[in-house]
Amino acid sequence: xxxxxxxxxxxxxxxxxxxxxxxxxxxxxxxxxxxxxxxxxxxxxxxxxxxxxxxxxxxxxxxxxxxxxxxxxxxxxxxxxxxxxxxxxxxxxxxxxxxxxxxxxxxxxxxxxxxxxxxxxxxxxxxxxxxxxxxxxxxxxxxxxxxxxxxxxxxxxxxxxxxxxxxxxxxxxxxxxxxxxxxxxxxxxxxxxxxxxxxxxxxxxxxxxxxxxxxxxxxxxxxxxxxxxxxxxxx
Numbered sequence: 001x002x003x004x005x006x007x008x009x010x011x012x013x014x015x016x017x018x019x020x021x022x023x024x025x026x027x028x029x030x031x032x033x034x035x036x037x038x039x040x041x042x043x044x045x046x047x048x049x050x051x052x053x054x055x056x057x058x059x060x061x062x063x064x065x066x067x068x069x070x071x072x073x074x075x076x077x078x079x080x081x082x083x084x085x086x087x088x089x090x091x092x093x094x095x096x097x098x099x100x101x102x103x104x105x106x107x108x109x110x111x112x113x114x115x116x117x118x119x120x121x122x123x124x125x126x127x128x129x130x131x132x133x134x135x136x137x138x139x140x141x142x143x144x145x146x147x148x149x150x151x152x153x154x155x156x157x158x159x160x161x162x163x164x165x166x167x168x169x170x171x172x173x174x175x176x177x178x179x180x181x182x183x184x185x186x187x188x189x190x191x192x193x194x195x196x197x198x199x200x201x202x203x204x205x206x207x208x209x210x211x212x213x214x215x216x217x218x219x220x221x222x223x224x225x226x227x228x229x230x231x232x233x234x235x
Contacts, residue, residue: 026058
């Protein structure tokens, strides 16, 4: 744990330097986000994700330049800073890649678990998007799965497999939060809190993740996962 905290402090130092360099170009705040803040994190294999809340004047080109710097100058497998426009968190037009992949309402549902690094320290009440329930979060994830992932998977296209798996894992997390109250997302907590029927689904999803998104494993288990998705339609 001491080694991990030392590495996190180094990562935060790099992010703070980037904030100082770009704060006059629209950067408002930087947060660490995702698995690096959980017990699941492995520096040899896990991605490092961070979020920059930015103003409307921030340029996507700057975001690309920052990520090129991080990739070239750090020894971590995948270290990204994701731009997220503050206006997107207020219900405005979607502009960032992150908000296109994950609905801003879902990002804000997890805001309490982000770790502040630099800039303005926001609270949830600083954003105008309405807070959503776990049922609403499940429906948003299901909408993404059905609209973007399942159509491709059924055609044998597995380019979005990892997003399909991660969305299903988040759905199981929200189901567990409904049953046991709010808690941080982690793969261990999914196994701990999921009832036996859902635990089978979770183990299959984690096996697919561990296999580095093996297509044959996905093909084998897709019918079972579709059945699981269909059971959620009445929520």
